[in-house]
Every structure is written in C-alpha cells, then in structure tokens.
Amino acid sequence: MQVKLLNRLWTFFGVAVVLAAGGCSESTGLGQLSASVEVSPDPLTLATVPITVRSQGQLEVRNTGAAQLSLANARIEGGGAVFTLGEVPAFVAPNQAVTVTVTGRAQTVGAYSAVVVLGTSARNSEEVRVDVSFQATEIPDCEDGNTCTANTFDAETNRCVQTFADGIACESKDRCIINAVCQQGVCLGEQKRCDDGNPCTRDVCRQTDGECLAVVPEDACNDDNPCTDDSCTAGGCVNEPKINGALCDDGDSCTDVDTCFGGECTGISEADGTVCSDGNSCTINDRCSAGVCTGDSIVEPAAEGEVLFSYPLPLFAERSFLHRRHVSMTDDGVFYGLDHRNLPNDENGVPQGLEHIVFAFEQCGTHVNGFKYQPPDPFVSVIAVRRSLQIGQGEVRMVVGIRQLFDNGFEPQTTAYVLPPFDRVEPDEPVLPIRPPSIRGTGGETGRSLLPDGSQIWGTVVPLNFAPFEDVNDARQNLVIVRGDRNGSPLWRHERSSEFWSEFLGVAGPRVLFWSEGRFGALDFNTGAQVWSQQTAFITSEIALSTQLNLGVARASSQILAVEILNGTQVFTYPSPADALYVPRTDPIISADGRILFMMERRVIAQVDGENTIVPTVLTWVELDTDGQLISETELPYAFPGDVTQTLADDRFDDPYPTVADDGITYVGFGDSFWALEPGGRIRWTLTSTNPAAFTATVPLLRDDGVLLMSRGSREIIGVRTNGGQMSEAGWASYRHDNNRTNFTP
Numbered sequence: 001m002q003v004k005l006l007n008r009l010w011t012f013f014g015v016a017v018v019l020a021a022g023g024c025s026e027s028t029g030l031g032q033l034s035a036s037v038e039v040s041p042d043p044l045t046l047a048t049v050p051i052t053v054r055s056q057g058q059l060e061v062r063n064t065g066a067a068q069l070s071l072a073n074a075r076i077e078g079g080g081a082v083f084t085l086g087e088v089p090a091f092v093a094p095n096q097a098v099t100v101t102v103t104g105r106a107q108t109v110g111a112y113s114a115v116v117v118l119g120t121s122a123r124n125s126e127e128v129r130v131d132v133s134f135q136a137t138e139i140p141d142c143e144d145g146n147t148c149t150a151n152t153f154d155a156e157t158n159r160c161v162q163t164f165a166d167g168i169a170c171e172s173k174d175r176c177i178i179n180a181v182c183q184q185g186v187c188l189g190e191q192k193r194c195d196d197g198n199p200c201t202r203d204v205c206r207q208t209d210g211e212c213l214a215v216v217p218e219d220a221c222n223d224d225n226p227c228t229d230d231s232c233t234a235g236g237c238v239n240e241p242k243i244n245g246a247l248c249d250d251g252d253s254c255t256d257v258d259t260c261f262g263g264e265c266t267g268i269s270e271a272d273g274t275v276c277s278d279g280n281s282c283t284i285n286d287r288c289s290a291g292v293c294t295g296d297s298i299v300e301p302a303a304e305g306e307v308l309f310s311y312p313l314p315l316f317a318e319r320s321f322l323h324r325r326h327v328s329m330t331d332d333g334v335f336y337g338l339d340h341r342n343l344p345n346d347e348n349g350v351p352q353g354l355e356h357i358v359f360a361f362e363q364c365g366t367h368v369n370g371f372k373y374q375p376p377d378p379f380v381s382v383i384a385v386r387r388s389l390q391i392g393q394g395e396v397r398m399v400v401g402i403r404q405l406f407d408n409g410f411e412p413q414t415t416a417y418v419l420p421p422f423d424r425v426e427p428d429e430p431v432l433p434i435r436p437p438s439i440r441g442t443g444g445e446t447g448r449s450l451l452p453d454g455s456q457i458w459g460t461v462v463p464l465n466f467a468p469f470e471d472v473n474d475a476r477q478n479l480v481i482v483r484g485d486r487n488g489s490p491l492w493r494h495e496r497s498s499e500f501w502s503e504f505l506g507v508a509g510p511r512v513l514f515w516s517e518g519r520f521g522a523l524d525f526n527t528g529a530q531v532w533s534q535q536t537a538f539i540t541s542e543i544a545l546s547t548q549l550n551l552g553v554a555r556a557s558s559q560i561l562a563v564e565i566l567n568g569t570q571v572f573t574y575p576s577p578a579d580a581l582y583v584p585r586t587d588p589i590i591s592a593d594g595r596i597l598f599m600m601e602r603r604v605i606a607q608v609d610g611e612n613t614i615v616p617t618v619l620t621w622v623e624l625d626t627d628g629q630l631i632s633e634t635e636l637p638y639a640f641p642g643d644v645t646q647t648l649a650d651d652r653f654d655d656p657y658p659t660v661a662d663d664g665i666t667y668v669g670f671g672d673s674f675w676a677l678e679p680g681g682r683i684r685w686t687l688t689s690t691n692p693a694a695f696t697a698t699v700p701l702l703r704d705d706g707v708l709l710m711s712r713g714s715r716e717i718i719g720v721r722t723n724g725g726q727m728s729e730a731g732w733a734s735y736r737h738d739n740n741r742t743n744f745t746p
Contacts (some may be wrong), residue, residue, distance in 0.1 A: 035094070036065035037122035039130055042259040044116070045136035047102050049514045052155040055104045055134045060117065063099035069093075071122040074100070074131075079114025082106050085133065088118065106136035146529030147171075148182035152395075162532060172526035173483070174455070175210030178449035184566050185531040186510040189348040207485035226250075227260035237601065253277055254288035267291075281309070282364040298364065299705060302721040305676065305685030308707060309364040311335075311717040316689075319341045321650030321714040323356075324697045325657065331701045336361045337717065343374075364719055397450055414586060424691075446479070447504030449512075451682065456484035457512055457525075459504025477583060479504075479516045483528060492528030503553070504538060508565050509547035515539040520554075522568060532568035536561060542587045544596070544732035549626055553588045553596050560584055562628060572628025582603070585715075590731030591660045595631060595679065596624040599656060599668060601638075616640050619670060621681050634681025636674050646692040647671040650714045654697030659734040661702055661725025669695025669710070676722070689713070689718065701734065 039061050046055040062068040074088040079657035088103030100445040108114055113133040120128060142151040142160035147170050149162040162185070170187035172180050180189030194203040194212035200221060201214040215602040221230040221237035226248040227696060228239040241263030242248075248265035250258045255267030269291030270276070276293035278286050283295030302308055311323060319342045337359050360368035390703065448458040459481045479502040481494045504515035511531065512523040521533030536556055543554040553562045558578050560572040575582055580604045588598040602618040619638050623631040641647065645668070658668035665681040669687075674695045676684040689695065691713045700710040706724035711717055727733040 014054045033067040034065050034123040035063055035067045035069035035092075035121055036121045036124045037069060037092075037128060038062045038064055039118070039128050043206070044102060045129035046132065047103070048135040048137060048151070049158060050155070051106050051109060051136045052139065053105070053158045055136075055581055056097045057128060057132070059102060060097050060099055061092060061118065061128075063092040063094055063122075063221070065122065066094050071118055072121075073117070073119035075103075075117050077115045077117055079104075079112055079132075082112045083114045087114065102132050104132070104134045104136075109136055109138055111456055118179075121486075127499055129221045133163035144530045145184065145529070146522065146524060146531060148185050148187055148527075148529070149531065161619050170527070172231070173528065174485075174526055175206045176205035176207050177526055178210075180526070184510070187526045189526075192617075199236040201231075204486075207491055208451075208489050222359035223264075225263070227263050227265045243553075243672070252291065252293060253279075253289050254293045258319065276740055280363055281366040282707075299707060299721060304721055304723055305687055307687070308719040308721055310712075311365045311719075313337075313339055313715045313717070314358070315715060316341050318344055322717075323712050324649060324699055324714070325654055326329050327379065327699050327709075327711075329701045329702065329703070329709070332362075333705070333707075334360055334368060335701065335709050336360045374399040404574065420663045446502060447506065449507045455484060455491070456488075457481065457483045457504075457507055459502075459514065461498060461502060478515065481512065481514060481523065481528070483512075483525075494519065494523055494528040494530070505539070505543045505552075506545060508545040508552060509578060511565050513543060513545075513552060513565075520563065522565065534563065534568040534570065536570070540593075542586060544588045546589045546590045546594075548730055549590065551590070551593055551626055553590060555584045555587050555598075557672055560596070560624075562626075568590050571626070572624075574624060576623075576628075581614070585670070586656045586658055589658050589660050589666075589733060591664055591666070591679075591733070592662045592728035592730040593664060593679070594731070596626070596628075597658060597666055598622055599636075599658065599670065600633075616644055621666075621668070621675075621677055623679070623681065633679045634683075636670075636673070636675065637683070637686070638671060640671075641692055647696055649693060649697035656696060657699045659700040659702060659708075659727065660731075661722070661733070662730070663723070665723065665725050667700040667708060667710075667722075669698050671696055674710070684723075699734065 005462045028526055039059055041059075044057050044059060046057045056213055062253060069092040071088055071090060071092065074085060076083045076085055080117070082104055084103045089098045090101050100116075100118075102116060102592070104112060111133065113131065116130045121125060140160065141154050144151055144160075144162060146162075147168070148165055150165045152161050152163075161164050164182070164185040166182050166184065168182050170180050170182050172187050172189060176738050177187075178192050179187040180187050192205045192210060192212075194205050196203055196212070198212045198214065201216050202220065204213050204215060205211070215377070216232065219256055220725055221232050221239065223230060225239065227242050227246065229242060231238050231240070242260045244259075244261050246260040248258050248260050250265040252267065254269060254270045254274065258265055258267035272287070272289050274288040276286050276288050278293040278295050280295065282299050283297055286293055286295035296309055304460045320440040321340050323338040323340055330336075339357040339359060340354060341357065342354050344352055355372055355374045357372040359370040362368055375524045422513070446459040446461060448456060452458050459479060461477050462480050463477045476574045477498050478495050479498040481504060482570070483491045485491055496516055498516045499518070501524045503514060505513035505515060507513070507525065510525040512528075513526055514521055514523070515536070518535055519533045519541055520536040522531045523529065524531055537555045537559065539554045543552050545552050545565070545730045547565065550564050550566050551562060552565050553560060555561075558580065559576070560574040561693070562573075563569060564571060571659050571661040583601055583603070584598055585601040586599040588596050590596055600620045600622050601616050602620065603614050603616050605612050605614045608615070617634040617640065621634045625631055656668055656670045658666055665684060666677045668675060668677070672694050674687040678684050689712055694713050695710070698711045700708050702708055702722065704726055706722050707716045708720045708722050709717060710720070
C-alpha cells in the first residue's frame with residue numbers, strides 16, 4: 001500500500017509554512033506529525049448463534065494521531081474458514097474512525113477463535129492483533145406442537161418459520177369435532193350430531209370424549225300453556241288439557257277470573273279505559289282496550305339524542321363509583337352493571353375493604369334483582385383488579401381477578417361467582433341469589449370468552465414465586481390459557497412465560513389471541529397449539545377483531561396497531577411514526593362497512609408552574625380504511641378544562657369507549673360531551689352535562705329498540721333515543737362487541 005504525500009502551503013499568523021503529509025521539515029522547528037491507532041473492542045466476542053447462522057461483530061479502528069493512517073495486509077490467522085473479514089479501508093483520516101466487520105459461521109457445534117491482524121502505518125503499532133471468538137450451538141427445535149404448521153429454521157434470519165400445512169388430517173381436543181383437517185394453520189372439522197330419537201330429551205355431545213348424552217330437562221315438554229299438564233312418555237311429550245274451569249293466569253291485567261276452557265286460558269275482559277299495567281316501563285298511560293293492556297310509547301315520539309329515562313344508583317356515604325367498563329346486556333335488553341363501594345371501618349377502626357354490587361334493569365328502568373359480594377380477603381392490598389360480567393348459557397358469571405402488591409407476595413387470585421338469571425323483583429337491597437357458588441383459583445384473571453357451544457376459553461397469570469420482593473420486575477409468572485368444556489373440564493391448556501403483565505385478547509374465528517413478553521400471538525381454537533407469534537409494542541387489554549376482514553386492531557403503546565389474524569403479519573401502525581403529541585384516546589372499533597374508528601388526542605408542551613408539561617388541547621375523531629389510510633379526521637367541539645384531572649373517571653383509569661351501529665353511526669363520549677357521529681365525522685347530535693367527567697369511560701350499549709344505554713357520571717345510567725341502528729356482528733362494534741361480553745368474534 002502506498003500513501004500519496006501532498007504538500008500544502010498554509011499561512012499562519014502571516015508566516016508561510018510548508019507542511020508535508022508525513023511530517024514537516026526539521027528546519028521549521030515544528031515536531032513531526034504521525035498517525036496513531038486504537039482498536040476496540042479487544043478482544044472481540046461475537047454472539048452465540050446456532051450452526052449455519054452468521055454471527056457478526058465490528059471492530060472500530062480509530063486514528064488518534066495527526067497524520068493519515070494507512071491500513072494494509074489485513075487478514076485472519078487461525079479459525080480455518082469459520083471467520084471472514086469484511087472490507088478494510090485503505091486510509092483513516094486523523095481523529096476519525098472506521099469499522100471492520102468480522103463474521104463467524106460454523107457448520108458444527110463448538111467454540112471457535114482466531115486472530116484479526118491489521119498492518120498499519122501507526123507510530124505506536126505497526127501491526128494490530130485482536131482475538132475474536134464465538135460459540136456455535138445446535139439448531140433450535142422449531143417444533144411448536146401444532147400439527148397444522150410446518151416448522152423450519154431459517155439460518156439467514158436466525159428464527160423459526162412456520163407455514164400452514166393445510167389439508168392434512170388432525171385431531172381436535174374437542175372430541176365432538178369430527179373429520180377434522182388443517183385449514184390456515186388450525187384444526188377445523190364438523191360438529192358431531194347426537195340424536196336418540198326421543199323428543200323429550202336434549203341430546204348433547206360430551207366434548208372431553210365425544211360420547212353422546214341424552215339429558216331430560218325438567219321443562220322438556222313444557223309448552224308454556226297454563227291449561228295443559230305436560231309429561232314425557234315413551235312416545236314423546238304429552239300435553240294433556242286440564243279440565244274446563246281450572247283456574248289459570250293468562251298474564252293479561254285487563255282480564256279477570258281467568259279459567260281453562262278447551263285447553264286455553266281465558267278471562268273476562270275489563271271495561272275499556274280501565275287503568276292497567278302492561279309491565280313495560282317504556283310506556284305510559286296504560287289502559288285496557290278490547291281486553292288488552294296497552295300504553296303510549298315514550299321511545300317512538302322522542303327525538304334523536306333525547307334522554308328517555310334515568311336509572312339512579314344508590315348514594316353511599318363512602319367512596320363509590322360505577323365500573324363503567326364492566327357493563328353487559330342480555331339479548332332481550334336487560335342491562336347489567338357493576339357498582340363499587342368502599343366499606344366503612346368497623347367499630348374498632350379496622351378497614352373492612354370493599355364490596356361490589358351487581359345490578360340489573362330492563363326496559364326503561366324496571367329494577368331487576370341484584371347480587372352483592374365482598375372480595376375473599378378485604379385486607380389484601382392489590383395492584384390490579386380485573387372484573388368481567390358474562391351472561392349466557394342460562395347464568396350470569398361474575399369474575400374477579402386480583403393481584404397483590406409485590407411487597408405482599410404478589411399472589412394473583414381469581415374468584416368466579418356463578419349466578420342464576422336474576423328474578424324480575426324489586427327488593428330493598430340486592431340479595432344473594434338462591435345458588436351463590438364461587439370458584440376460586442390461584443392466578444390473576446386476564447380475560448374470558450364464553451363461546452356459542454357453551455365452552456369457555458380464559459387466561460390467567462399464574463405466579464412462579466410467592467415471596468415478597470423489592471422490584472416488580474422480579475416477578476416470575478406464566479400466562480396460562482385454558483379451554484374448558486360446557487362443564488368446566490379442561491380440553492386443552494397452553495402455558496408460556498410472562499412478564500409483569502400479559503393479556504388474553506379474545507377469540508377470532510379459529511384463533512385465540514394473546515399478548516405476552518412482548519409478543520402478540522395466536523393459538524389454535526380447537527387444540528391450543530400456537531399458530532403464530534410476532535414481536536410488537538405493548539398491547540392493551542382490548543383488541544378489535546373482524547374475521548371477515550382478517551384483521552385485529554389494538555392500541556399498542558402510543559399507536560394503533562393492525563395485524564392479520566391468520567398469520568400475524570403487521571398491516572399498519574397509526575400514527576407512523578409514533579408521536580408523543582398525538583396519541584389514541586380510545587381503543588379502536590371496527591364498523592360493519594370496514595372502517596377502523598377511534599378517538600385521538602393532540603397535545604402541546606407548555607410551561608406549567610415553571611416546568612415543561614404535556615397538555616392536551618384537541619380531540620379528533622379518526623376513520624381509517626383496512627390498509628391504515630386516513631379516510632377522515634374530524635376535530636370534535638370540545639374544550640379541555642384548565643384542570644384536566646376533572647375529566648377523569650372516578651376510578652382514574654378508564655378512557656372513553658365507542659360503539660358503532662350497523663348503519664355506521666358511532667357513539668362516543670368524553671368529559672362533559674357525548675356525540676353521535678356519521679361516517680365521515682359529521683356530528684349528528686350532541687349531549688352535554690354539567691359534570692366535567694360525565695361521559696369519560698362510559699360504554700354505550702345499543703338495544704334492539706334503538707335505545708342507547710350509557711352512564712352519565714358515576715351514579716346514573718341513562719337511556720337515549722337513537723335513529724334505530726343496531727350493533728352488528730360483522731366487526732368489533734363496541735368495547736366488548738357482543739351483548740354477552742364474551743370477547744368472541746364469529
């Protein structure tokens with residue numbers, strides 16, 4: 001290697017000085033300029049990798065001298081053909097550095113070492129020698145336990161790759177699934193049919209072993225006719241008419257002296273105009289007409305956005321608030337809510353913890369019997385409480401998952417209360433149901449899905465260490481996801497390592513979705529085997545799902561993240577890149593026409609009490625298409641109060657939750673304002689309140705009669721007239737998209 005010397009003429013303080021690149025003339029009286037070399041790191045240890053995978057590292061070669069440094073005769077000594085050296089620059093300018101890449105790649109397991117040699121023109125080292133080493137391990141076992149995926153190891157990317165092995169036979173853990181084959185990475189088949197030919201029995205398939213069972217319900221032959229005696233015989237159901245004159249009740253308040261005649265219940269009609277009650281709180285001025293009690297609807301004549309009724313909650317002397325996220329509604333429109341109350345200390349000043357009250361009402365505020373309970377240990381300090389209300393399969397299930405503070409041992413615990421459907425009665429206080437069993441287990445609840453066949457899939461965080469510790473990051477736990485049959489017997493169990501918290505995200509068609517240890521993934525609905533997982537930012541506890549669109553959309557850290565459900569491929573993030581001054585304020589929902597909808601908050605950095613503080617300024621309503629392209633962005637007419645804490649919900653954690661109807665109208669609130677928004681963002685109507693936090697965190701639920709149920713503040717549920725659109729099953733239309741709050745998307 002040759003260095004070309006360049007002479008330059010510099011003028012310094014008016015004196016002409018001739019400098020050569022290799023030094024200056026001794027006659028000038030200036031010292032000779034030279035190059036000096038430093039190389040780091042020394043030694044260089046490359047990453048441990050499986051065999052056939054490249055392990056790379058870089059050496060920094062720095063010229064700390066005042067003259068140009070030349071490099072020559074770069075080579076690797078020892079190590080055979082395992083190590084290779086990247087391009088080595090010929091020169092390094094004074095006070096500059098270059099990098100040299102060193103690569104190791106082995107074909108057999110073992111420890112490998114060599115020496116990187118660089119010839120230099122440096123005064124301090126004519127030859128640099130750096131030890132380099134790395135470890136080569138076995139290729140990892142990429143088997144994921146899923147017969148419906150083919151697993152290979154990609155040496156170029158150093159990761160396992162799963163591809164769908166569609167068309168091969170598989171076996172579901174649900175033995176009532178027969179003739180199953182792999183489709184899109186999951187095991188799908190036909191539902192086994194059971195029929196013993198007896199109309200008096202209800203035929204079911206036992207999911208744990210596939211055996212057909214014939215169950216004889218108590219009301220198997222009930223024809224809902226009070227004038228028949230119902231029985232089951234070898235020939236089937238028999239509904240024998242009662243004798244004429246037998247007393248009965250036709251359920252009509254406009255008839256009297258009801259008796260059976262010819263197998264039918266009839267009564268004497270009251271006079272037209274007689275005051276009666278049709279049992280419907282959405283009507284007024286009930287009167288008898290031709291033997292039928294009818295009233296005037298308060299819903300039909302009301303204008304859109306008009307408040308129809310208010311259902312007040314009890315006012316307690318102690319702190320109390322409505323868990324506004326934890327609401328549910330039956331298919332026939334009965335609203336269920338969960339109220340929180342801090343109990344007063346006992347006579348000795350000992351804290352008594354808290355109680356929860358499950359309440360329900362139907363129509364336009366008719367009270368339904370409720371249930372109240374205390375957590376199993378009122379003295380436990382908790383860092384998080386997860387609650388959910390599920391309605392379906394003839395029962396109401398209240399699930400409470402708690403996590404103790406880490407200095408108390410960090411033991412998660414979940415209690416499930418199984419309740420029969422509430423009676424339509426109005427006691428002075430909510431009472432325990434006739435059958436109040438509780439199911440308690442170790443592990444903090446993260447989510448639960450009640451499926452159409454009566455089975456459930458749920459996730460819990462199970463601790464691996466129980467002793468107190470100083471740092472929450474020292475927690476050791478696993479995420480466990482279980483599918484249980486109709487009776488709760490496990491069909492499959494999936495367990496994986498977890499960080500401080502993880503999430504069970506729900507069921508989307510044949511996929512069971514989760515987030516744990518920085519990875520968003522999917523399990524096979526019928527076997528529990530992992531189908532895919534991808535590294536993502538933190539995902540919150542809710543994800544909008546649409547199997548028709550093959551799309552899952554979640555709030556991940558400060559962005560909206562969209563992935564394909566089938567293979568986990570990321571579709572988009574919004575905004576991109578992330579912007580700390582423009583962040584999502586709601587979880588997303590998906591409309592029936594495929595729009596992705598959510599609220600964003602714009603912020604500025606302002607001086608508050610002499611310190612830089614992020615201050616919210618504007619709320620915007622955003623619509624995206626399925627590729628993440630912006631359809632519309634609408635600034636909402638809302639002014640943040642000077643004290644933004646006034647907009648927070650009572651429990652200080654909840655954000656707003658939108659709901660979208662099948663006609664495209666979206667309902668969402670924040671602070672003192674609630675809006676109905678048309679596609680494109682035009683405001684259809686607005687509801688306001690004097691309470692600055694009236695609509696923060698409210699979860700709007702749409703009834704089939706066009707009444708929107710939501711909270712106004714923490715001690716009141718209201719019904720509002722809409723244009724009649726209903727919630728669609730095509731997408732994730734609400735915070736929990738279906739009436740039964742099951743985290744399930746068909």
